[in-house]
Amino acid sequence: MNPVNYLYLAALLFTIGASGVLIRRNAIVLFMCVELMLNASNLALVTFSRLHGNLDGQIIAFFTMVVAAAEVVVGLAIIVSIFRTRHSASVDDSNLMKL
Amino acid sequence: MNSLIPLLVAAPLAGAALLLLGGRALDRFGHWLGTFAAALSFVFGLVLFFSMLGRSAAQRPVQEHLFSWVPVNGFQADVSFQLDQLSVTFVLLITGVGTLIHLYSVGYMAHDERRRRFFGYLNLFLAAMLLLVLADNYLLLYVGWEGVGLASYLLIGFWQHKPSAATAAKKAFLVNRVGDVGLSIAIMLMFTDFGNVTFNGVFGAADQASKSQLTAIGLMLLLAACGKSAQVPLQSWLGDAMEGPTPVSALIHAATMVTAGVYLITRSGAIFNLAPQAQTAVVCVGAVTLLFGAIVGCAKDDIKKALAGSTMSQIGYMILAAGLGPIGYVFAIMHLVTHGFFKAGLFLGAGSVMHGMDDEVNMRHYGGLRKLMPITFVTFGLGYLAIIGFPGLSGFFSKDKIIEAAFAKGGTEGWILGAVTLIGAAVTAFYMTRVMILTFFGEKRWQPDAEGHQPHPHESPATMTTPMIVLAFGSVFAGGLLAFNSSFLKWLEPITGHSEGNSPLSSTVVTLLTMACMLAGVGLAYAVYGRSPVPVTPPVGSVLTRAARRDLLQDDFNHAVLVRPGSALAAALVYFDSKGLDGFVNGLAATIGGISSRLRRVQNGYVRSYALSMFGGTLVLVATTLLMRSV
């Protein structure tokens, strides 16, 4: 199969994720969209790795997964605690830092 | 023996330090401690004087170097004293009259709760004045010069709770400061011209300097002398300075401090002798002031202010004599010494009268006091005869010599100066006779005070009358003693130099003219005040009288020309500082703040919009990269 198709898929996933981040307000959904973008880039990295015949891309993909997992832990914890105090998961409601 | 010289200054300085820092513990005997310090200094002065008498004229001046004061590359000033015939004359006058006035103050200030501090200030004054006349360089002289100014400030304002006293003290200090600018600049000029500020150094090199440099130094010294000696145009403070206690007026504002200007000019004779234009300026100042003070003295009803006008006028005589150069130096100092005696005596007499009259100063409320205060009357009367130049008394010898010297200046100048001094002598006789008649003769014009108490004039205690009697002796005999066999002339000549000049009139003619003027003055005063009752409220008077009562409009002039524009300028600058300089900076800050508050709108707090801008940025970057490649 032509590896370029994988890249098209990665681009598609990334676009879906990005538009989700830009459009949706729910923090959980935002979070999933960010994950989608990360995974899209992972797919692209693995594809390129296969294309060029070296392992660098795959290694970076592993790094990304680890970072994403760590980020999910911290991020979800923050979202949950915000939801508990404010009874809302909408990102627009959290604007305490705004002047 | 020379090691006594620093002790001259140290004794009153230690007294001042003790009295001012000692606290309440010294209240009981502090005044005697202060008097003792002054007397001790006088004794040291006498010892030094007699030891000097024992040496030949060339050996008389001695120097005593104490320590290096301001040692900087190229600029040296030391704490170092010089005792010569001129300074020892001053030392004896200052400590002698000073001790007497300390004694007088023991009685005069007996009821003042802050008497200890008063004696502390008096001692401080003595120390500063002695430093002034003993310094061997101009910078150290400057210390004494401002030191006496400080003591004068503290003593004029001694009754600080009176706003008028506090204002008068501040005014005296400020006017003196203007004079100090002159002294500062003179010292700077000396340094740039000669690289040296010692008397010996400057005078030794003076003949190499150009005439314009010397004239500049001379004029600046004259400015300094005008401030300290209350000469026109810096004379306005002296009348107000009478707010101080009367012993202060006697010691500082009559006998010693105000004569410091005469000392400065005489001491700097080596400079003035080479700068004729500066001398002319000195003579003009002296002549103008001698008339100015005399006219003011005629119009004042306040006994102390009348005497203050007289002081101004007499110092005008001295300054004039000093400006005549070697013809006059000796006579300036001689008049200074005799004036020290009789004017101090007159002030103490005035103080005694005030003491008896519940601090009344208006002469129109006196009258007929001669019977009730006999000692005061006699001593004051002798002082009066001395100041108008009654033959045989002190003032006769010294003033007559100055008038002769004025004629001896020669040419038109000599005639003008001679005439001025003669007119001055007549006016002096007039206003002093007026003071005498208003105070001691005529009917009683006593007024009850605010609470309705009639004054009960009485003679003052012995601590007060003793100094008056001693000073009266001085008023009578000092002049004759100094003039006898020209002893004072011979004494001072090695320091100041002397030349006879060539008078167009013989000394007998001058003496006769002076007598005539004096008699005219006395006669006129008698005609005006002696023959008819004196009104208690002053008559309106002529334009001149009214102006003279207001110190010939000096204060009005100062107020209009200096004070009002000055405070307007200060107010304008305060406005400029807050609205101009600060306004500029604040405006800049406001502009930046305004711009940033506009820019802040972009930061709306929505994560999505930030993400969108990031996407936009990325798109632009990618697009640019692609475009750059394709080009």
Added chain:
Amino acid sequence: MSYLLTATCAVPAAGAVLTAALPAGSTEARRRTTKLTALTVSAVTLALAALAAARFKPGGARYQLTESYSWIRSFGISFSLGVDGIGAVLVLLTAVLVPIVMLASWHDADPAPAPDGTSDSATFEGRRRTQGFFALILAVEAMVIVSFLATDVFLFYVFFEAMLIPMYFLIGGFGDRAGGPEAARQRSYAAVKFLLYNLLGGLVMLAAVIGLYVIAQQQGQATFDLQSLTSAIADGKLVIDPTAERALFLGFFFAFAVKAPLWPLHTWLPNAMGESTAGTAVLITAVVDKVGTFAMLRFCLGLFPDASKFFAPAILVLSVIGIIYGALLAVGQKDIKRLIAYASISHFGFIIMGIFAMTSQGQSGATLYMVNHGISTAAWLLVAGFLISRRGSRLIADYGGVQKVAPVLAGTFLIGGLATLSLPGLAPFVSEFLVLVGTFSRYPVIGVIATFGIVLAALYALVLYQRTMTGPVRDGVRGMADLKVRELAVVTPLVALTIFLGVYPKPLTDLVNPAVNDTLSQVHRTDPAPAHPVAGPAGGEQK
């Protein structure tokens, strides 16, 4: 290599940390421990500074007791300290003033009931106020001392800037709290203004510091070491193009002129001094501002001799404007502390004038002036602070007749005022006269104009005394207490020093003179010779 200089800076720095770390206290005993600790540290610092000054040999090398530790090797930056005569007297001044300021501010940082009645000792900030205040003072002391001792341009720059931080908190955080919200607003305005002005100056200087390094690096002199740079400039190994030199000079000078402050960059000073406590105001005017004038003497003249000579006339004009302008504004003030601040601006004009007149009298005078102004203004300002703390008002119009009820307070206030107007016999006279004579011998017109400043000085000092101390006793003044023992302990050493240095300034001039000679030779200037020098030694025979 001795560690004396490092110790002199390290002791107050460590003391600051220690004081800040002491247990927070709402009790009087805990606060007392804090204060005594800080005071002890400052006393040890004073002892070390005195030891350093005693070890310094006036005739020897320019910089002595030198120490150098490599810091950022790749840029040739090192932690180098060294003391010269000018630095020695200023370190001494700092070390003397800090314990006095602490003693004067003994109760300034105590928790006090807020206007609404609640005690602020309940809050964290309230409980740590005392620790914070004294730790900040020690931090300022440490940084100022490093600035006076640094012989590395970069090291100097770092501490020159860093001292803004503790000063900012001292100005903004500690004033009299009686004033309420409006006073707090004014205070934070003053603190921000102080910070912004000085930061701006510092940034311009940073650019110049980097510029200097780049130029030096291009010519193979990649170092920030002051002595290497100045000797390279003197030997011609480091040649800076005149335009660049002037630009660099202006960069340095701007920072120092803001700090000093020179007209027209002065407007932060009256706000900062007016709103802060008297002790902090003393730190500002007597210690921190001196770093500015000191740095002009050491860095501007040493590194950029030709540019200094080029700009000297312009700077002299600015400083003489500052003298007259500051004095006139002082006359027009209604607020005691602002009056003193404007008087200080006038005095800084004198100091800068003395430096740029480039004569040995002028520069020796300017250095003495820094010390004498520090001591005498501290006395004046601290007594004013005692007065203000009794009445709770800074307005001159609220006072009158104080000398009747508190004669010792009035007397010391008068001595402070007399010192400010440079009365002969008191320390400031010597320095002011030297500055004037040094300026006059090269620029007579400027010297004469500046001399008229002494009349204005008498005006503002005596008017302030007259309005506050004399006259009938006013209502709010009645029953005012005279100076207490602690306050006397603050004032007495200052007054004693003012008198002693006025009568016998030789110990200071001996230290300062060689350093001034060296500075003058760096700028290739010699004193103008007198027109008709007196032959032979001074004080010869009677004519």
